[in-house]
Amino acid sequence: MKVLTEYLTFNTKKRREYVHITPQVEAAVAKSGVREGLAFVSAMHITAAIYVNDHESGLIADIDEWLDQLAPPRPDYRHHQTGEDNADAHLKNLILHHEVTLPITNGRLDLGPWQRVFYAEFDGQRKKRVIIKILGE
C-alpha cells in the first residue's frame, strides 16, 4: 500500500473565492505513484469547502449567490457573541462540505467529463490549508 500526503496553502485576495484545484490534485496523484486507489481532499478549516462541479464562471456566480440565500450573512447569529462575524461561512461549509473523495484508476483521477475540484473560501484573506491524502497501490 502506498500513501502520500500533500498540503496546499491558499491566501485569497477576496473574502470569498472559488479556486480550481484539479491540477494540484492530479499532480499529487502522479507524485504518489498510486495506480488504483482513492484521493482524499479536505479543507482543514471550518469556513471553507471542497466540492466537485463545473468550471464555468456563470455557474460559480450562481453557486455564490445561492449559498447566500441558504446561509445568509447576518449580524444576529449567536456565534457572533464570541467576537466572530463569520457564522454564515460555517453554514456554507456545512452545505458544500469540507471534503471529497475521488477515485484513481490507471494512475489518474477517474472523473466524469465535467467534474472539476474546487476549493471554496468563505472567510479568506488569510493563510488557510488543504490536505490531500492519496491511498492505494
Add this chain to the structure above:
Amino acid sequence: MKVLTEYLTFNTKKRREYVHITPQVEAAVAKSGVREGLAFVSAMHITAAIYVNDHESGLIADIDEWLDQLAPPRPDYRHHQTGEDNADAHLKNLILHHEVTLPITNGRLDLGPWQRVFYAEFDGQRKKRVIIKILGE
C-alpha cells in the same frame, strides 16, 4: 490490498429519478472479495447525486419537492447564458453530494437497518455513469 472498479450506466426515462442501487453495490463488494474495507460510490456527473436514505416512496417524493424549494428550477441563472437550462440540477447535486463512502465488514456492506443507497438523477434522459471503487483486504 484488493481494489475493484465497476461502472454502472443509467439512462432514466424521466428528467428526474431516484434509483435504488444498493443491490448493485452489494454485488460489487461480493465480486471484489474484500472482507474489510470501504466501498466508494460516485456519480461521474455534476447534475446527479449519490445519497443514503430510506427506500420509501413517500419520503422520496418529499425529498424531490424539498430539493425544488432549496434549489428551484428558474430561467434566470447565469449558467443558462451558456445555452444550458439545468443550473438547478447542479445546485441539487451540491446539496445531496455526488459521492458516498460505505463500510465493508465481513465481506458485506455494513449499513444500518434502514440505510439504502440511491442514484439521484436531476438531468437525465441520456446515458450517465456511476463509478464504484472497492478497497480493502
Add this chain to the structure above:
Amino acid sequence: MKVLTEYLTFNTKKRREYVHITPQVEAAVAKSGVREGLAFVSAMHITAAIYVNDHESGLIADIDEWLDQLAPPRPDYRHHQTGEDNADAHLKNLILHHEVTLPITNGRLDLGPWQRVFYAEFDGQRKKRVIIKILGE
C-alpha cells in the same frame, strides 16, 4: 494494511442533540495502530448525521435553528402517511450527511486547528449506532 472497526452507541436524552465525538475517533485511531491512512466515521441511521465544525455552543445553536429553517418540522410530509413523524430528520440528515472521512498522519487525526467531529441526532431518545472504520498502515 491495517483495518479496525469500532461501533459507538448513543441514546440521547433530547430528541435533537449535538454530541462531540473527536475523542472517541482519536481513541479508535490510536487503538488501530495506523500511522498513515483514513478514518471513516458514519451514522448507521437515516435521521442522524456526522459533521465536522466548531465546538462552540453558540454556533451549535445557530446550526440547529438554521436546519429547522432549511428542513422544517411539518405535519404534512408524505412520509408521515407511513405513521412516522420524522421526515424533517431525514432531510436534515441529507443536508449534513451521515458520514465523514478524516486523514490520519503520524498516527493522529490530521485536522485543522478548529475542526471537531460531531454526531448530530435528529430523532433520538432511543439507541442508535455510529461506525468507525480505520484503514491504513
